Amino acid sequence: MSQQNNTEITLEVGEQEFTFNLTPADVTKYFNALTQTNKVAPGNNLLMTTVLQEQKNVLKPLLGNPVMVMQLAGALLEEYGPKVEVLVKKHSATLSA
Structure with a gap:
């Protein structure tokens, strides 16, 4: 997949930062x-499959x-949207005669 289709987003949770692609x-x-x-489960899967590999062990708990x-x-x-x-x-409710 080309780089232009990737969106990198960083979320700050408490004092931790997590970067997702x-x-x-x-x-x-x-x-x-x-x-x-x-x-x-779909939310968990989205988070775990898109977070940077080196941050997975911190995010999982x-x-x-x-x-x-x-x-x-x-x-x-x-943020992605x-x-x-x-x-x-709104369409007017006009009667056609």
């Missing part, structure tokens, strides 16, 4: 794995708390 494929895999009864997993994955995805403004236009 995300690609569109990583994010797609995360979303495709989400189900109504399975949300934490933090992921024992499912709320921490969801907060970190949420922060990562929020494009900043766009989306407006929904």
Whole structure:
């Protein structure tokens, strides 16, 4: 995958910094794995597969708390997503005669 498809994001957790390298494929895999009864495991997998190799041993103990997993994955995805403004236009309910 080309370098332009990689996005490097650093999250600061307490006094620790963790750097993640995300690609569109990583994010797609995360979303495709989400189900109504399975949300934490895909978040854990996203975090562990995209964090720098040398930071995995420090990150892993933090992921024992499912709320921490969801907060970190949420922060990562929020930063990864494009900043766009989306407006929904309301259609008027006019009757055609």
